[in-house]
Amino acid sequence: MLTYTDLKKGTQLVRDGDPYEVVDSNFLRMQQRKAVVQTKIRNLRTGKLYDVSFRASDELEEAELEKRPLIFLYSHRAEFIFADPKDRGSRFSLLQEIVGDKQRWLKPDTEVTALFFKDKIINFSLPVKIDFTVTEAPPGVQGDRSQSGTKTVRVETGATIQAPLFINQGDVIRVNTETGEYAERVEKR
Numbered sequence: 001m002l003t004y005t006d007l008k009k010g011t012q013l014v015r016d017g018d019p020y021e022v023v024d025s026n027f028l029r030m031q032q033r034k035a036v037v038q039t040k041i042r043n044l045r046t047g048k049l050y051d052v053s054f055r056a057s058d059e060l061e062e063a064e065l066e067k068r069p070l071i072f073l074y075s076h077r078a079e080f081i082f083a084d085p086k087d088r089g090s091r092f093s094l095l096q097e098i099v100g101d102k103q104r105w106l107k108p109d110t111e112v113t114a115l116f117f118k119d120k121i122i123n124f125s126l127p128v129k130i131d132f133t134v135t136e137a138p139p140g141v142q143g144d145r146s147q148s149g150t151k152t153v154r155v156e157t158g159a160t161i162q163a164p165l166f167i168n169q170g171d172v173i174r175v176n177t178e179t180g181e182y183a184e185r186v187e188k189r
Helices: 097-105
Strands: 013-016 018-028 038-044 047-057 065-076 081-082 092-096 110-117 120-123 127-134 150-155 159-164 172-176 180-188
Touching: 081 097, 081 110, 092 097, 092 120, 150 172, 159 180
Parallel strands: none
Antiparallel strands: 013 018, 018 038, 038 047, 065 081, 065 110, 081 092, 110 120, 127 150, 127 172, 150 159, 172 180
């Protein structure tokens, strides 16, 4: 059990059956009133932020979360299938609502770090940089500086990013999955 004074940044707790992580906390005591801890907590299933105040009388359960490496296999309709790297028969699935914007960076055999709560996958994190093959790239004209030296290219997962003019179809580029920006060219076609 956690007390309200244990609620520091990064603490994980269970509230209404869902796991939460404390993003920010502030201990507050106003004159004759009882002390409270004002927090911002993130729901680890949905990613939504909530402002919650906790008092000394509140009993909090610590969330037992586990991180495991998984490999993304494929997506079918609105379901994304992951497998244990050691045993590909051990599979887990996530719905498109939970995967959200991360789906544009998922390609088969991508290793991710999954977050489990009560032996059920609730979320995952991608590697910071992933290599992609460029499938569509308009020709880059050296004198064309109206777009500040970048052009929109499409990678193998269907995502579009801004890349330098020298990137061509078939090139392998490295993309920062947190920002969605071009990082470097890995291999020239």
